[in-house]
Amino acid sequence: MSFKMLSIKSTALLSAALLSIGALGAISPAQAVVDCTGATADSATCTVVTIKTFGDVIQPALVSDYKRLHPEIKLSIMKSDLDALNGTGLYTQCAAGGAGSPDIAAVEISYSGFWRAYPQCFIDMKTLRTTVGNKSATDLKKDYLAWRWEQGVGYNDNVIGIPTDVGGLEVAYRWDLFKAKGLPYKRADVSKAWDTWPKFIAFGKRYMAKVSAADKKKNIGFMDNAATIYAAIMNQGTMKYYKNNGTDAGQLVYKTNPQVKLAFNTTITAAKAGIGTRIGQFSSDWNVGMTKGTFAVMLAPAWMMDYIKGQAPSTRGKWDIADIPGGGGNQGGSQLTMPIKKAGMPDHKQEAWDFITWYLAPAQQLKVFQIYGLFPSTPSLYTDSDLVGFKDPFFNNAPTGAIYAEGVKKLKPIFEGKLQRCIDMAMGSALSLVINGKEKVSTKAFAKGLSDADKCK
């Protein structure tokens, strides 16, 4: 709250003052009310800050808040379906020397390993200072989870991105369906019943044993897609495809890291046990299935809670959140960056930096969590009673804040390398071969995954 009060100062304070005077009738409203809603380009009164984002990174409620604080700033928010995670646009814009770059761009976590290798594509946030408080990225570092912060630091130690939410990964489950099948359904019991992955698979089998043959024919299953287990296990280790050997680039270890094989094999065991419905996440079947109870379990990053609420409002109160097997989980999360711009394009460095620092400050992250469920990346909130005490009625009054905070605290920092995403795709494709029955021998699929990963180099 205090942070918000501070940031009202400067120009906003002036306009706020004008506003109140205007309301008193001292000056004409036309002079006082700055309305930049319709602004498409910079003018004497309005500054248009462009933000290229995706999914739920920039939340509308906070955009309205910012508009109230800074009526002179118009946040122009763009999303693209064809470039869902903002990968291609940023890339080509940087290759073109910053032509067409937005003022602010969201970078998804799976791309940050790549961008760390090209810090020249972004403005170094250490060189920027907030209008209020005169703060640079160096001053803000201590507010964020250390490992999340590192994901936005380039090879040359430039700060290229400030962390948004942290994925956090727990399990969302339909307690009503568990209860109907005579399984444990209270969150403490469920968490205890599947505290390891083998136990989770066994739990799934027990669920499937209660599913009638007719329902099985309708593809009703325990969890949405067993393939999601892979990423969950990978993130529970200490390293994925790279080893942090002290260099910027790290060392590729995907062929020798036992965690890769463990994640791969456990996922295949789960798939072969028939506990997944094999529905692709974010497909139309998945959206409908969420409402119809086609599956009772999904591995849910914190940001997924809002998605469930949006897609399956009729299931309100029937969901609950349990701890993820194996302890601690992470999936997703982003960075807000400021791409370089070609000379001659409007310069909004100051406005962009002011917005980023406001939007990602603990006070605003808490609000985003309360409204949308995205979990904050600022650890000072993990003991905040507003977060820890937060209960979500949609999820059967589960203390989601406390559950996700516990999970995030258990995470160990993982080094994200340049080819991370490409290798991930190769391994995912190999997994899918087995899960969909196109390759019977899992060791062969694993070898294909590794050899396809070789082609990423």
Place this chain on the structure above:
Amino acid sequence: MSQTAVSRKTNKPPSPWKPAKPPKKLNNPGAVLSLNGKWGYLFTAPFFVMFLIFGLAPIVYSVYIAFFNWDALGTKEFIGIANFVELVADDRFWNALVNTIDIWLLSTIPMLILSIGLAAILHNPHLRGSTFWRTILLVPNITSVLAIAIVFGQLFGRDFGMVNLIIGSLGFEHIDFIQGTTSSHVAIATMIVWRWTGYNALIFLAAMLAIPGELYESASLDGANKWKQFIYVTLPSLRNTITFVLIVGTIGGLQVFAEPLILGGSYNGGDSGQFSTLTLFLFDQAFVAYKWGYAAAVGIMITVIVAVVSFINFVITRRLTGDSK
């Protein structure tokens, strides 16, 4: 100058209808040609300028970077023909090629039959509201391909898609269109057929309208019924049009991109690449693997493949519909 002086002398205002200066050069046909030639170049220049910038230059540049290992942001490393050597040994490339050809066959053949059939129906002089039908045929074609792909993706959904609801109500097991290899190709081919049949039907209709009526008259005098007229008069006259539609369809079919992209939601063409096409593979290499040199090599291979297939197409259609009388 001299003209105005003359007119002042004769005290006559210069007639606006007569050219001020006799266009002497007009009598010289060569001069007119050269004048027209100059203006011609100017008028056609916009196309060539655009083509140079957006057509030729990228093509030349693609050929150039195909010999490099480059991720578009880092440094270029010359590696000779290594990209092509790697490509020929890459099973993902051959998988994409097989998928593309499969989708192309599954879409082109039904589309050809359907569009000629539709054109024949529209060609019927007794058809009422023919303008209406001709217009409505174009509607699928002007619909955004993204919208089509999204709607068809839902139609082909495994659990709640309309196609599977029908299959299920007939007592059969649901088909997982998107995860299956052939089934996903059928789904993509359906979108292409739906989108292009009407358009091609109009092309065939135009060709049919150009067939002289005497041919049909003499055929009916010879006792040929409607079907025989279609086989022996209409089809042979459509030979050139069929070749045209096939070649254009081949070029489009070998570059199918948006449909599989939206159906799968990512550049890998399905979880296990079951409907990865050549262009999708190219895009995947450029924007997921960030290997632009390799992606350029894929692009060159696509060009070669399109040229070869088009040539084979040309020869076969010539033979099939050719002068076998």
